[in-house]
Amino acid sequence: MKRILLALGMISIAAISSAQQKEASKPWQFRSINNLGLLEGETGSSFQLQTINGAAYKSWFAGIGLGIDYYRYRTIPLFADVRKEFGQAKNKPFVYSDMGISFSWLTDNQKMNYRTDDHFSNGFYGDWGVGYKMAMGKNDALMISLGYSYKKITETYPSYFAWYPPIDDITRPQVNNPPKEQINYGLNRLTIKIGWQF
Amino acid sequence: MLSLSGLVFLISGCMKDKITRTYKISTPIYEVLSSFREKIKSQPAAPVETTGKLSVMGKYIFLSEPYKGIHVIDNSNPAIPKNISFINIPGNEDMAIRGNTLYADAYGDLVTFDISDPKNVIAKNFAANVFPDHSIYFYAGTIPGAAINPDSINVIVGWITKDTTVDYDPGGGVYPVFYNNCPNCMAAANAMAPAPSADNNSKVGTNGSTARFSIIDNFLYTVGYSNLSTFDISKPWQPAYSSTVQVDWHVETIYPLKDKLFVGTNNGMYMYDIQNSPGTPKLAGSFTHVRACDPVIADDNYAYITLNDSSACLGFNNELQIVDIKDLANSFEVKSYQLSHPIGLSKDGNILFICDWKEGLKIYNASDVNNLQLLKQFKDDVDYEVVAENGIAIVLAGDGLYQYDYSDLNDIRLLSKL
Numbered sequence: 001m002k003r004i005l006l007a008l009g010m011i012s013i014a015a016i017s018s019a020q021q022k023e024a025s026k027p028w029q030f031r032s033i034n035n036l037g038l039l040e041g042e043t044g045s046s047f048q049l050q051t052i053n054g055a056a057y058k059s060w061f062a063g064i065g066l067g068i069d070y071y072r073y074r075t076i077p078l079f080a081d082v083r084k085e086f087g088q089a090k091n092k093p094f095v096y097s098d099m100g101i102s103f104s105w106l107t108d109n110q111k112m113n114y115r116t117d118d119h120f121s122n123g124f125y126g127d128w129g130v131g132y133k134m135a136m137g138k139n140d141a142l143m144i145s146l147g148y149s150y151k152k153i154t155e156t157y158p159s160y161f162a163w164y165p166p167i168d169d170i171t172r173p174q175v176n177n178p179p180k181e182q183i184n185y186g187l188n189r190l191t192i193k194i195g196w197q198f
Numbered sequence: 199m200l201s202l203s204g205l206v207f208l209i210s211g212c213m214k215d216k217i218t219r220t221y222k223i224s225t226p227i228y229e230v231l232s233s234f235r236e237k238i239k240s241q242p243a244a245p246v247e248t249t250g251k252l253s254v255m256g257k258y259i260f261l262s263e264p265y266k267g268i269h270v271i272d273n274s275n276p277a278i279p280k281n282i283s284f285i286n287i288p289g290n291e292d293m294a295i296r297g298n299t300l301y302a303d304a305y306g307d308l309v310t311f312d313i314s315d316p317k318n319v320i321a322k323n324f325a326a327n328v329f330p331d332h333s334i335y336f337y338a339g340t341i342p343g344a345a346i347n348p349d350s351i352n353v354i355v356g357w358i359t360k361d362t363t364v365d366y367d368p369g370g371g372v373y374p375v376f377y378n379n380c381p382n383c384m385a386a387a388n389a390m391a392p393a394p395s396a397d398n399n400s401k402v403g404t405n406g407s408t409a410r411f412s413i414i415d416n417f418l419y420t421v422g423y424s425n426l427s428t429f430d431i432s433k434p435w436q437p438a439y440s441s442t443v444q445v446d447w448h449v450e451t452i453y454p455l456k457d458k459l460f461v462g463t464n465n466g467m468y469m470y471d472i473q474n475s476p477g478t479p480k481l482a483g484s485f486t487h488v489r490a491c492d493p494v495i496a497d498d499n500y501a502y503i504t505l506n507d508s509s510a511c512l513g514f515n516n517e518l519q520i521v522d523i524k525d526l527a528n529s530f531e532v533k534s535y536q537l538s539h540p541i542g543l544s545k546d547g548n549i550l551f552i553c554d555w556k557e558g559l560k561i562y563n564a565s566d567v568n569n570l571q572l573l574k575q576f577k578d579d580v581d582y583e584v585v586a587e588n589g590i591a592i593v594l595a596g597d598g599l600y601q602y603d604y605s606d607l608n609d610i611r612l613l614s615k616l
Contacts (some may be wrong), residue, residue, distance in 0.1 A: 040213070041213040041214075041215060042213060042214050042215045043215060072215075159221060159222070179221075179222055181219065181220065181221040181222075182219070182220040182221070183217065183218070183219050183220075183366055183368065184216075184217065184218045184219075184220065184363075185215065185217050186215065186216035186217065186218075187215050187216075188213045188214060188215060188216065189213055190213055
């Protein structure tokens with residue numbers, strides 16, 4: 001996973017530098033938004049990082065985002081981002097909508113708290129909010145936003161507490177196959193982000 | 199930015215995680231014990247779906263279907279074994295045979311059957327709750343072997359299962375829910391009295407090495423999770439509970455040899471002497487080994503212990519250990535042999551048979567325990583139990599019952615598969 005993130009980061013940097021050289025006269029302009037965020041919910045406070053890369057057309061922007069989200073369980077959100085700016089001023093408000101998949105990627109500490117046969121599967125990821133963009137030069141801008149973020153994770157594990165007939169563990173170890181239970185985590189958070197747009 | 203952060207902190211209290219737990223919830227289906235017992239009898243032959251324990255008596259093979267019952271197989275011709283009937287015994291795990299009497303467990307009860315007509319096996323007696331480890335329809339306080347009124351007791355005979363989703367607090371912990379007993383499970387007096395009967399045939403069936411039941415002369419010996427119990431069967435259809443001795447935790451198997459009993463546990467082998475007091479076995483010696491699952495057999499000089507790393511036993515070793523038992527009080531390991539995942543084993547003269555799981559059946563010349571010679575190996579399927587006698591090795595495998603002819607050691611061959 002670390003290698004994937006590193007590769008994606010390098011691709012993003014290469015794409016940014018390449019696109020910025022060509023973008024000047026095109027109606028579609030490449031943009032990269034990189035956010036540092038705070039997630040606040042019932043579980044507590046956590047940080048998140050995001051990089052969103054895509055194209056801007058007039059007041060619209062559409063891109064693909066990749067991040068890392070430490071709320072309750074470390075996850076990697078991969079999502080589509082659409083945003084709309086309002087007004088003609090250099091500094092202006094915007095709204096955004098993110099939807100995608102949250103890939104589970106537990107930390108070693110989080111894994112230690114669970115049995116080795118637990119399985120965490122991926123789930124829906126979404127983030128919707130409003131923000132304010134402050135221009136810092138020709139193409140650069142500082143952005144702050146406030147939104148509602150949701151991610152879902154499903155934990156599956158053997159149902160250790162189910163009732164079974166006595167199992168003869170000598171001759172029939174293969175029958176020791178308990179049914180599965182699931183815990184579905186639907187995690188609701190408020191998020192505040194500060195970001196830099198190239 | 200700071201004011202936004204403050205706002206986030208202020209209203210984040212409205213953000214609640216929605217965490218749910220989805221699991222199967224099962225509701226028991228009850229049946230009165232007396233009605234439940236009426237169904238414990240012969241039925242038409244049924245296909246062998248899952249093989250369990252093995253007992254060979256004359257021309258018949260008794261093959262258990264775990265928790266369901268026992269298949270009776272006419273083995274008059276080992277090349278063409280015939281599945282002739284099925285004895286319905288819910289909760290059955292083990293059995294032992296002497297003469298025309300079959301002893302089998304049904305959950306916590308010991309059931310005595312008349313098998314003089316193998317196609318029409320009849321339950322003659324029920325000794326209630328003599329295996330408390332496996333009891334599911336008696337209160338914990340019920341005295342083993344005490345008389346009960348089977349009309350007052352309900353038995354769980356099935357479950358209605360459905361998926362259930364509830365709100366879940368991960369910090370609250372989850373505790374086990376045991377359906378150990380049922381409503382109205384009261385022990386009562388006046389059990390049905392078995393009709394006394396005589397059985398002059400004292401021939402004892404040969405059990406596999408993973409058996410938990412064993413018979414020597416007039417006593418039936420059974421092992422529970424941590425103990426060894428004895429029943430006087432001098433009146434074959436009226437087994438009388440005699441005694442229970444504590445052995446060790448997680449007892450697995452019992453093997454009879456003349457006036458000795460060899461009990462296999464996770465931690466080692468315990469040897470009991472029954473010469474002077476067959477109703478109360480006396481510990482004569484023990485041999486400890488690393489933690490593992492370990493069926494054991496023995497001859498006059500050596501015990502043969504297979505250790506395997508089944509997860510249930512939390513072991514790591516897969517080997518055959520040969521232990522010198524000429525002096526039970528001072529037994530010692532002679533030699534060990536690495537194997538794949540050995541389970542059941544049997545010995546006929548100097549020929550040693552070992553079921554080595556996916557490696558199949560291995561047949562050794564064991565005339566020199568320090569230098570076992572592999573004679574033949576059959577990789578038919580996952581093998582886990584074997585009884586070898588009179589030139590025929592009967593092997594339980596994951597996909598059925600195999601028989602091999604070893605009367606000619608230079609031409610050991612597969613005879614049949616059922």
